Amino acid sequence: MLLIRCPWCGLRSESEFHCNGEVRPIRPHSSSLTDQQSVQHTCDRLNFKGWIEEDWCHSKGCGEWFRLNRHTVTHEIDQD
Amino acid sequence: MSIRSNRIAGGDLIVRSQKIRFEFNGRKYTGFQGDTLASALMANGIDFVSRSFKYHRPRGFSASGYADVSSMVQIDGDEDTPNVLASVTPLSEGLTARSVNCWPSLEFDVGTALRLLSPIIPAGFYYKTFMWPHWHLFEPFIRKIAGFGNAPNSIPVRCFGKSYDYCDVLIVGAGPSGLSAGLAASRSGARVILADDMLQPGGGLLSSSATIDGKSGIEWVSEVVEELDANPSVTRLQNATAWGYLEGNHVVISERSPTPENLLRRSRRVWAKQVIIATGAFERPIVFENNDRPGVMQASAVSSYIRNYAVKPGQKAVVFTNNNSAYRTVSDLSRAGISIAAVVDVRSRVDDHVVKVASQATDFYQDSIVQTVYGNKRVTGVGIRSRETGRIKRKIDCDLVCVSGGWNPIVHLFSQSGGSLDYNEQIHAFIPAQLLQKSLVAGAARGRFNLRDSLRDGFEAGKLAAETIGLPVQAQPSLKVIDRFDAEYSIEEFWSVPPINRLGKAFVDLAGDVTVNDLHLALREGYESIEHLKRYTTAGMGLDQGKTANVTAIGIVAKHAGVSMAEVGTTTFRPPYTPVEFGEFAGSCTEDVVLPYRYTPMTEWHKSAGAVMFEAGARWVRPSYYPLSGESMDQAIQRECRTVRQGVGIYDGSPLAKFAIKGADSETLLDLMYTNSFQNLDIQQGKYGVMLHEDGRIFDDGVTFRLSDDEYLMSGATGNGILLETRLDSFINVERPDLNVLFTPVTSQWANATVCGPLARTLLESVESDINFAADAFPFMHMREGVFADMSVRIFRVSFTGELSFEINTPARYGLDLWTHLIKAGDQFDICPIGSEANHVLRVEKGFISLGHEVDGTIDPYDLGMAWIVSKKKSDFIGMKAMQIRRKNDDTRQHLIGLLPINSSELLPEGAPLISTIKSTRAEGFVSASVWSSTLDRTIALGLLANGRERLDETVYANANGTIIPAIVCKPIFYDSDGRKMRM
């Protein structure tokens, strides 16, 4: 289990957080997408092996949303 | 079974002055303080303790510590526990244990008959045989004769604890390397946790003949432990297994005898800056026919029983080995006065020191192997042969076979941490290679089997760990290690002796009863990947968890396939390393502590009114129905339904999920969340909406009211409260952070008393209020704010029953007052409280959809006949594109339909598949909700049926577990189809 730094609450256990997955662009307007782009937006993720940037929420704590960099193999976290 | 004492002189770990009484299989025995259940049983001449999992073969003690999977017993008493290993259970006064896997008794076991069938229980037997028609048909029979112990009947007297710990250095294992690491790290001032899974610290040192600086192994261990225990920054955990190495340098430890004593177990979850894995090594078996007979033991276990517990595991021994370490056992046997009939070494050349030790045996066979073991409930002899010829050369009488197939570093934790393994051709074992997390491996766990190396390696690891986290380190003190047995470890790769007879059984995995033939069969059937092979044969999958079986299985596969060990590779090691009781995961968070129930301000009233309460989803406890005295459940529900249809009822709607939405972009948010448009909603007007997932399937539905220019109140399904909150939260913060909008969950801020029925308005008008309830002043799908019976309220005209209905919301603290006031005011109208069951019946009569019934995660609005709710004008909402793309395919979809059973008193079971002819086996839909309607005086149902809207008046059949019930397809509405009543 990871230890994650909430910007307000400091270092807390992963079980208090909710991971929203990799950081993605703002949800595009449907009319700007072809069918294929829409399917890609809904279903495809980079699923990258290495460092990725993720959205996390301290959902069982203060509720703050923040971003962090996590290595998907070693689970190392870089929050600065 | 003859009862004789096998106790001899000596025994470093037992205290002879403290006798301990215990019971096994109903008979009373005594042992000593310091004994394990296994050593005490063995001392009392008990060598047959369990029956095996699949074939119910007699099993005895085969190894020591956590590797002795055949010593599994059930502990009875206040804290009855199944599947406990006798080899790691400390003997305690009054301990009561019994054998598992045998019925009616260990000696006369019905399941033994299975052995006669054994040729037909090959690898994958369960997969192959019990596939059709369904595994569940066979399960009760298989469970009765298989499966290990019994689950406890009662909650243990003591409780399970949990703790979260942080330290500089966590050391796993208190053998020579772990203790040395502990010295180094603690002398640097590090905060150290040292966890060891055995009953005493010391590991291999406990049964070693070496001296360290003139002290015996045990003396050295107690000196080190004394130093560590005197250091306040060291926490030493004994009888504590580190069973999981998770991401984040997080290790989970199960403490089996924690303090304080009112704890049964404690789960320690440790975050460490550095972890030192000093887990040691397991001796591995050599696989040959009947290698599971009681009396076949790992050589090191024999040494340990002799030296530590003063127990003679047999009277006449044969030693079988492919490496030098077994010769220590030869010396120990001789010291214990056990005659050594033969030493059988697979190697043709061994060094002089080994030859000298072997001279203590009557015969020394080199270049030879044990082909088979004789005897049933105990070894009576072995058949040996030379490696080249297949014929048994000689039969040797004995009652003990000491086997050593070499040593496997215990790499479980390292592998769990994400580290990779290499096959080492010197020691013929897998050793740690590439690290992934902040850990170090020391001693035998990385193949340093020699005591001197292991001590030094451990100290270096402790130093390095301290240095890495910036602590000052000291030089390693030099230790003088003298070992009388001075042959270096050397080994020749050798895994198994296949039985000559096809039906012979040579066990790779004793815990799962997996034989060499099973592996060969699986290979012949084309299972080549070791991961598939493991799953198919279950080798190393059960209790063993790769402690003894895996590397041997890999060796057998490599040899069979003619490839290298490295090419076969290892299977993945996963937590837990040893079985962990469920209680440890929960700790004190059981029942409603972990997931509290949710109550409304009116809950106590419902209970005192005699309501039958139930958990209605999302942990809300709600009234199901309110039976009057002498009334059955059905009678109560029908009465409540009639009340709503004919008079006035009151329903506690407080759990309905509610969200306050505020901000300039509130309308934009609603237009994105819902399929229909929320533009131009009047203030105090509401609208029903359906929300999709981005994949185009229905997620939720509910009514949203506009409170002011930029303020809305959204409602959703009770069970969806948390999911909705998460969805809104991530949408606003991640997907569309540009929107100027905020939301607050307000579900429990408001109590909701819903007054429904044709007399609802009359009732409300009889109460003092500044709200005008007249139909034209307060139309359907509108809300009013005001004062009602001296309480500030929001009243919504929404209907889930199809009747005239007012949802009266008041701040939660007034909820009970509101409710009791309405009950009192309603007395003259014969008001009745109604529960969720009646509500369900009323909504089915109206054909209103319900999450979990009609909306099952595959359904879109068109399927429900709700094309009207999908805006044709909007160019965007969540799920729009996906729904359009799916609909382009023009597949046959299931539609929401009504069902009228031809026999009007027959109830269709909910969930029953719908078929189009009596004999059809193809489900074309299912019954989603089914009730007795008192309004229609007959049974009705809703369902989803392929192309259902085009099949009105057709007869379909519900298959109720074989009973075929015909029903007519109709429109999914049975009452007030133009909705006049609720708009009244």
Ligand SMILES: [Zn+2]
């Ligand atoms: Zn926080």
